[in-house]
Amino acid sequence: MASGTIQTSAPRGAGARISAALWRRPWVRAALLLTPPLAWFVFIYLASLGILLITAFWRINSFTTNIERVWNLGNFRTLLENATYRAIMLRTIGIAALVTVTDAVLALPFAYYMARVASRRAQTALFVAVLVPLWASYIARVYAWLLIFTHDGVLNWGLDKIGLGPVTLAYTNTAMWIVFSYLWLPFMILPVYAALERIPDSYLEASADLGARGGRTVAKVILPLALPGIVAGSIFTFSLTLGDFITPFLVGGTGSSFIGNVVYENVGVAGNIPFAAAFAIVPVVIMGLYLLGARRLGAFEAM
Amino acid sequence: MTRTGMGAGRWPALAALGAALILLTAACGGGTEGNGGGGGGGGAGQPPTANMAPPTSVGAGEGKLALIAWEGYVQPLWTKTFETKTGCDVSAKYAGSSDEMVTLMADGGGGQYDMVSASGDASLRLIYGGDVRPVNVDLIPDWKNFIPQLQSPPHNTIDGKHYGISLQWGPNTLMYNPQDFPTAPDSWSVIYDPKYKGKITVPDNPIQIADAALYLKATKPELGITDVYELTRPQLDAAVALLRQQQPLIRKYWGLASQEISMFKNGDAIIGASWPYQESILRSNGVPIASTIPKEGATGWADTWMMATNAPHPNCAYLWMQYISTAKAQALQATWYGETPANTKACPIMDQLDKGSCAVYHANAPASYFDSISFWKTPIADCGNGETNCMPYSEWQQAWTTEVTG
Known part of the structure; x- marks a missing residue:
């Protein structure tokens, strides 16, 4: 039809001539189509990251809280030299890692059952069960857990009934770990499910034919094939935990601040954007390294 | 709200x-x-x-x-x-x-x-x-x-x-659950008392250092604290040391008034520093609650x-x-x-x-009530007595963030 356009170009005028020109030069067409999304990506996304990076090397005037464009490494020095900030970084990374491991351990049997054992109906039901919490407000789910954990909450009420006495969970790092593990579990289950579902039945049969028992099949066949899925899921669980600040604020106690909390305080409250930028670069760098590792483990094919 | x-x-x-x-x-x-x-x-x-x-x-x-x-x-x-x-x-x-x-x-x-x-x-x-x-x-x-x-x-x-x-204006009061305190506490010492470990809550705010200074002013006169917002380096260090000691006893430093309300309602805290607002909300929710201005005074x-x-x-x-x-x-x-209200004529309305x-x-x-309160003011280097060796607010912030709550 494009050739038709060319032949009748004379009476159609400018519109036709443009379309003809585009047909003759496919690269122009591609460029026109790609420019808007590319521009968006470059200017909005990469440029803001770039500005973040640059800002981190500035400082604010302590009195007016105006940004002073004076190049210095003070923010990073403070981050590294101050024991509190080091502790906050380690705490954030540590809990993110713990949550990732927890979710992987929980998701693997669940996803295996979903992908390979459950009937079609049960599978649908499980899918719904995994996805429905994602439709509920994040805040509502965090508060729900807080209410379970409080001193007079459901958990202690139940423990009291069976004579195990009250436990102190609300406003602790343990509570944060549980809440995070709950929040991000669906993000681990889905990629692991996708990976497990792809394993052909014949692999498991072959493993059995060669004399491998269940345990060995899991270790030598299923786990290696599920690994890209686990790594893909871990990208979500790890990065979501790494960047969170609401759960630490609501559920955490003393000594529960995350990197996100420090960033939040500095941007919204203290007006120290350079320091916030410097601290915000930490999770960006960590995730960059993490993604590099994940790619080597084939996580991107499993997503 | x-x-x-x-x-x-x-x-x-x-x-x-x-x-x-x-x-x-x-x-x-x-x-x-x-x-x-x-x-x-x-x-x-x-x-x-x-x-x-x-x-x-x-x-x-x-x-x-x-x-x-x-x-x-x-x-x-x-x-x-x-x-x-x-x-x-x-x-x-x-x-x-x-x-x-x-x-x-x-x-x-x-x-x-x-x-x-x-x-x-x-x-x-x-x-x-x-x-x-x-x-x-x-x-x-x-x-x-x-x-x-x-x-x-x-x-x-x-x-x-x-x-x-x-x-x-308003005071920062000592709020407590009367069921846990049959006799009303009359001193801020209760929020530094290991007896109530894990049941105490105070605001997450650098100006809280003044509350510690207020307590030290009464209990450690040798520090020579006169104004709790005009602290020299040793005085600030003493207040921060007291707060550090308090940190393991704290359930949570509350950031939102609603957090403190929820903690008292659910039994996670039985004593803490508060505003009258939280008390009135808790009372309207039927939670047993009381507050006092302790003998050391209040901020x-x-x-x-x-x-x-x-x-x-x-x-x-x-x-x-x-x-x-x-x-x-x-x-x-x-x-x-x-x-x-600041306007005295507002009372009947x-x-x-x-x-x-x-x-x-x-x-x-009466005026004596007002005078028992040390009102927040920005700590500045000028001590108000000709000396300029007092710690400015930035020092307070730094101490609070990196030494107390970290």
Whole structure:
């Protein structure tokens, strides 16, 4: 039809001539189509990251809280030299890692059952069960857990009934770990499910034919094939935990601040954007390294 | 709900990193640039706007008024009347914290904002930052009805020049669950007592250091603390050491008033530092609750409506100061919010609105009650006694963030 356009170009005028020109030069067409999304990506996304990076090397005037464009490494020095900030970084990374491991351990049997054992109906039901919490407000789910954990909450009420006495969970790092593990579990289950579902039945049969028992099949066949899925899921669980600040604020106690909390305080409250930028670069760098590792483990094919 | 916003504001422990860091980067000692840190303004010399002549009469309103306020401070309940009467349309930007207010008011309100409802821990920063300008209190008829202590308090009046008019105030009380304290505690010592480990909560706010200093002032006279906001290095260190010792006993440093309410409601805290607001919410929810001002005294806040140096609608700003000082408007805000009005004539109207509220919020209390409260003011290097070796607010922020709550 494009050739038709060319032949009748004379009476159609400018519109036709443009379309003809585009047909003759496919690269122009591609460029026109790609420019808007590319521009968006470059200017909005990469440029803001770039500005973040640059800002981190500035400082604010302590009195007016105006940004002073004076190049210095003070923010990073403070981050590294101050024991509190080091502790906050380690705490954030540590809990993110713990949550990732927890979710992987929980998701693997669940996803295996979903992908390979459950009937079609049960599978649908499980899918719904995994996805429905994602439709509920994040805040509502965090508060729900807080209410379970409080001193007079459901958990202690139940423990009291069976004579195990009250436990102190609300406003602790343990509570944060549980809440995070709950929040991000669906993000681990889905990629692991996708990976497990792809394993052909014949692999498991072959493993059995060669004399491998269940345990060995899991270790030598299923786990290696599920690994890209686990790594893909871990990208979500790890990065979501790494960047969170609401759960630490609501559920955490003393000594529960995350990197996100420090960033939040500095941007919204203290007006120290350079320091916030410097601290915000930490999770960006960590995730960059993490993604590099994940790619080597084939996580991107499993997503 | 109201205090929540404010809570959001006053909580941030980590909030303060700002100034703290600067000190580090600036290698602490000199403070050559920026003169004295986020907290201070140094206090040396007179405020930059001291010589701006305030108007001697109020002209016609400009039709608009842009306010920076604590959440809940600009309610239709009392702004509607003002808008109809003056034709000034009120718009409010709610600030979460004193630090945020100072940030928003940068460059004299930036030609965007007219006024800010600054608390005592921000007002001196605004004055010495040149962000607010002197006002003529003769143009505010109700000013002479204010309790004498709030007519020219040191947190908004310098060398007899008023940089705003007082609004409302309230104490930071010791709140407790009477079921766990059959005999009412009469000392702040309970919040430092290992006996109540894991049951204590205090605000997540650097100004909390003053509460520790208040306790030390009474219990360790050898430290020589006279004003809890004017602490020398050893005095500040002693207060911070006390708070460090307290940290393992704390259940949670509350950032939002709603968090403290929830902790008392659910039994996670039985004692803590609070505002009257939380107490009244808990009481209306049927939770057993009581509060006291311990024998050491208490800290408190007093808010001031301050006028931006570059206020685009100065006449509306004066009309607002006139209106918000009236007994009626003061009573409406006091009962709605749970604080004490500056205008002494507001008491009977408060009782009309909410029977007994005048007494609950101590609007009719004798002067001795007011004097038992150490009102928030920005710690600055000037100790007020000729010495300039006091620790400015930035030091407080740094200590709170990195040494207490970390």
